[in-house]
Amino acid sequence: MAQTERLERLIADQAGECCDTDVAARVAELDDLRTEAALDRGDDDVGVFGALANETRYRIVRLLAAADGELCVCEFDPLLDVSESAISHALSDLTGAGLVARRKEGKWRYYRTTDRAEALLAAVDEPEVDR
Structure with missing residues (x-):
């Protein structure tokens, strides 16, 4: 006891x-x-929050949400002060976490936020009332 x-x-x-x-x-x-x-979901949930814990990945999700549609991978380069390789790696992590969806058209890849990402951003943007 x-x-x-x-x-x-x-x-x-x-x-x-x-x-x-x-x-x-x-x-x-x-x-x-x-x-x-549902503590058994911990690994999945931590992966999602971990994906947003990096500044580059967070900015990518914010940009995609603001775009209200798709952005080509090449369109991130002038928007972010990081290497193309860092952008590709971040997009891969975000896709793996289920925050970003991608499609390929010819030699171009297009990205958009998922409903999960939109819901998380909406929660973050919600005014703080319980402080």
């Missing part, structure tokens, strides 16, 4: 008393919370 010692103190502080049944009930509630939180 050493793992739940602090939990016992919390329950006792909140309810005025605590017994093993109270602790077991709360642990069961917390287990349900773990399931509801």
